Amino acid sequence: MTFDRRSVLKGIGAGVGVAAIGMPAVLRAQTKPFRIGFMTVKTGPLASGGIQLEQGLNIYMKERNNILAGIPVEVFTVDTGGAPAVALTKMQELVERNQISCLIGPLSTQEALALDDVIRQTKTPTVSVAAADDMTQRRANPWFVRVTATSSQCSHVMGDYAAKDLKYKRAVTIADDIAYGHEQNAGFQQVFEADGGKVVQKLWPPLAVPDYGTYIAQLKTNVDCVFAAFAGSNGFRFFRQFNEYGLKGKVPLLGGMTAFDEALLQQMGDDAIGLLSVNYYSAELDNPANKKFVEAMRRDYKVDPGYYGAATYTAAAVLEAALKTVGPKGMDDKEALMKALRTNKVEDTCRGPVSFDTYGNVVGNVYIRKVEKKGGRLVNSVIKTYENVSQFWNYGPEAFLKNPVYSRDYPPAKNLEP
Known part of the structure; x- marks a missing residue:
């Protein structure tokens, strides 16, 4: 698979895949980009959810001109088709070729379970939307935080x-x-x-x-x-x-x-x-973040956001809060980033206030x-x-x-x- 900047732009949406576009020259010169791997599904029975995952992330990045906590962001998107074996291959590409600092995704429970070991081995901070219960229970992964909910x-x-x-x-x-x-x-x-x-x-x-x-x-x-x-x-x-x-x-x-x-x-x-x-x-939901999000989804995509769109919009908000905590100097410190992801309470997400238990799972309404x-x-x-x-x-x-x-x-x- 050829994975270059053009393919990233095509996959994640113009103006989102490569954060340098539209970014002030001073910021480009001073701060290297924070690289996010984004794993979604665009084919098969899970595609309707995967498309909304992408839309939710697109909107969050667009609203912030691809800058989170003063740090420019590059997003590399991959389509797994909902297949665990494909997810493993894509994860390897994201880590080795694109040198990501963080993963948002995957979508499905079986993909998350398949990626468990590689997330641990590569120590990749993962902000997940997948609902696999045991990823934050008996087999709690220290590099994994879930912003949606377990399946149950x-x-x-x-x-x-x-x-x-x-x-x-x-x-x-x-x-x-x-x-x-x-x-x-x-x-x-x-x-x-x-x-x-x-x-x-x-x-x-x-x-x-x-x-x-x-x-x-x-x-x-x-x-x-x-x-x-x-x-x-x-x-x-x-x-x-x-x-x-x-x-x-x-x-x-x-x-x-x-x-x-x-x-x-x-x-x-x-x-x-x-x-x-x-x-x-x-x-x-009647809160400022959600009103802004819903308006943007209806304007840009002519749909209401649901579980999947809200998942990545929330994931990006939680990640931005963590980057604010660690700052540009700490964005490559994986342990510091994971600590911030797990210990921050984020009050103003589209789903309402969220915090996290010691296993990395969200506590929320x-x-x-x-x-x-x-x-x-x-x-x-x-x-x-x-x-x-x-x-x-x-x-x-x-x-x-x-x-x-x-x-x-x-x-x-x-x-x-x-």
């Missing part, structure tokens, strides 16, 4: 809300048959059942399944809800077929973090009105959202806020980490019905 972090919240607020007793879970889906459903099950509910059926379509008909035909309908935990555009595809099979209005759908994402919400049509989902973000129509467009309105949510829910790290990592088989499915 928001699902804990939905499990609590479904049992306590909605008074649901019986649920079905369905998710992509990958680590991200396993961990989301497990988090929901853990809290929902601890609060008195029962998960009576669990279904696992492959990530790239062409049709959900076989799985929808299996869905139990004598339940209070279906918790759907899909990635990329799969949530939209499942929702469309769920309605085509006549289940709309018969069984309530609850969405995981990315099931009913804003990036696809307008395509879902008015049938989506009333859908409930859980996320660390909503484009409807999580929102229950309801699809409504405002001003002719569908939005995820916030109907309840859970503040300062930890990846460990209310169990505490020591008790939580004594258990196996969430998976297809943990927590054990004790209430399944034939």
